[in-house]
Amino acid sequence: MQRNEIPRKTVYRLSIYQRCLQRLRDNGIDTVSSDALAKAAGVKSTQLRKDLTYFGQFGTRGLGYNVAALSGAIGEVLGSSRLQPVILVGVGNLGSALLRYSGFQKEGFEIVAAFDVKPDPRRLGDLKIPLLDANRLIGYIRQHHIKMAILTVPAQHAQEVVNGMVEAGMQAILNFSPVVLEVPKNVVVNNVDLAVELENLSYFIR
Amino acid sequence: MQRNEIPRKTVYRLSIYQRCLQRLRDNGIDTVSSDALAKAAGVKSTQLRKDLTYFGQFGTRGLGYNVAALSGAIGEVLGSSRLQPVILVGVGNLGSALLRYSGFQKEGFEIVAAFDVKPDPRRLGDLKIPLLDANRLIGYIRQHHIKMAILTVPAQHAQEVVNGMVEAGMQAILNFSPVVLEVPKNVVVNNVDLAVELENLSYFIR
DNA sequence: CTGTGTGAAGGCTTTCACAGCC
DNA sequence: GGCTGTGAAAGCCTTCACACAG
Numbered sequence: 001m002q003r004n005e006i007p008r009k010t011v012y013r014l015s016i017y018q019r020c021l022q023r024l025r026d027n028g029i030d031t032v033s034s035d036a037l038a039k040a041a042g043v044k045s046t047q048l049r050k051d052l053t054y055f056g057q058f059g060t061r062g063l064g065y066n067v068a069a070l071s072g073a074i075g076e077v078l079g080s081s082r083l084q085p086v087i088l089v090g091v092g093n094l095g096s097a098l099l100r101y102s103g104f105q106k107e108g109f110e111i112v113a114a115f116d117v118k119p120d121p122r123r124l125g126d127l128k129i130p131l132l133d134a135n136r137l138i139g140y141i142r143q144h145h146i147k148m149a150i151l152t153v154p155a156q157h158a159q160e161v162v163n164g165m166v167e168a169g170m171q172a173i174l175n176f177s178p179v180v181l182e183v184p185k186n187v188v189v190n191n192v193d194l195a196v197e198l199e200n201l202s203y204f205i206r
Numbered sequence: 207m208q209r210n211e212i213p214r215k216t217v218y219r220l221s222i223y224q225r226c227l228q229r230l231r232d233n234g235i236d237t238v239s240s241d242a243l244a245k246a247a248g249v250k251s252t253q254l255r256k257d258l259t260y261f262g263q264f265g266t267r268g269l270g271y272n273v274a275a276l277s278g279a280i281g282e283v284l285g286s287s288r289l290q291p292v293i294l295v296g297v298g299n300l301g302s303a304l305l306r307y308s309g310f311q312k313e314g315f316e317i318v319a320a321f322d323v324k325p326d327p328r329r330l331g332d333l334k335i336p337l338l339d340a341n342r343l344i345g346y347i348r349q350h351h352i353k354m355a356i357l358t359v360p361a362q363h364a365q366e367v368v369n370g371m372v373e374a375g376m377q378a379i380l381n382f383s384p385v386v387l388e389v390p391k392n393v394v395v396n397n398v399d400l401a402v403e404l405e406n407l408s409y410f411i412r
Numbered sequence: 413c414t415g416t417g418t419g420a421a422g423g424c425t426t427t428c429a430c431a432g433c434c
Numbered sequence: 435g436g437c438t439g440t441g442a443a444a445g446c447c448t449t450c451a452c453a454c455a456g
């Protein structure tokens with residue numbers, strides 16, 4: 001159960017397995033083979049089994065895995081059982097869409113507040129998420145011990161916003177701005193770069 | 207210049223280098239060392255140089271790279287110079303936000319049409335992109351020889367929509383639905399799974 | 413006989429070390 | 435001296451082959 005030894009890519013796949021397991025559970029299925037689960041997740045069965053060995057043994061030979069038990073174990077490892085509160089910074093087009101995106105809640109994350117330099121309540125529509133002025137960002141992070149943020153500010157402001165957030169104790173950032181953020185190495189950044197993804201696709205068109 | 211031999215990860219980084227180069231060019235800088243460019247892109251300089259060797263030699267020893275020339279060469283490889291037309295399928299929260307997102311255009315992609323099962327013009331605001339009914343999707347792809355699509359439909363409909371698109375000749379899909387799509391292997395899918403990204407981050411919070 | 417768990421092999425990517433050129 | 439280009443080494447991840455349990 002040594003967290004530090006789980007490869008980065010395995011951690012990504014654990015999230016995917018987790019979602020497949022939830023769907024199985026919703027359908028009342030309580031046992032699944034590595035082969036079936038792997039297929040649902042789009043990987044090879046050996047890969048799935050190897051991934052699981054990094055933090056334990058969960059299967060019954062000749063039978064498969066108990067869906068609820070495996071799901072619980074993965075949730076434990078991923079830490080999603082902690083129900084991290086998340087803030088969103090930059091309520092533009094993309095930011096306000098993400099506020100409405102229901103996929104986060106379904107996976108156990110709650111966006112507890114949104115920030116913008118010019119907070120415009122109309123952008124929220126009927127959402128009940130507090131929309132605060134950017135000058136309250138630092139204070140809010142400190143006061144509520146927020147560790148995770150979704151960053152959807154314009155590229156040219158991203159780094160300075162991040163500097164402030166890190167200073168206030170931010171530990172993990174999901175960054176949608178197309179810039180390479182510089183952060184201390186105890187802070188994790190995951191980049192989602194939509195233009196890069198598209199450009200990458202265009203390469204593979206024959 | 208053997209395209210097939212360029213590693214997948216290198217292709218991703220080429221897009222990032224490309225953006226850094228464009229910024230340099232905008233600032234009137236016309237020569238850059240691998241060290242400086244690598245730093246801007248968030249990688250090691252040896253990695254950058256190795257990446258470039260997969261499709262040629264572009265630097266001058268002792269001096270560095272010509273910004274315009276390198277940018278041109280990378281654009282050539284990525285195929286972005288072809289200015290691929292792209293369609294967007296599923297004009298919900300995320301879809302309509304992506305239509306407004308200016309980052310695509312800046313990188314040379316134009317969203318030429320959007321599709322939805324219940325097209326609602328209000329979702330477009332003042333955008334001038336044609337919004338069509340989903341039943342015209344297949345015909346449109348065939349008629350305009352569209353090869354790239356952004357998929358932002360609800361998870362439960364994703365696979366069936368994809369089946370139709372592939373049938374009509376779609377070659378590359380940027381998929382935001384949290385499902386593993388099954389496609390023939392001549393079709394490329396890049397997944398952007400926001401919930402997985404968040405969950406992944408939560409793992410790295412100590 | 414089915415299906416998991418895992419050491420070993422294989423393959424891919426990154427990093428190193430240094431030769432070569434300006 | 436400064437910086438690129440690149441074979442070789444190292445590191446990481448995936449796949450294989452098979453032992454082992456139900």
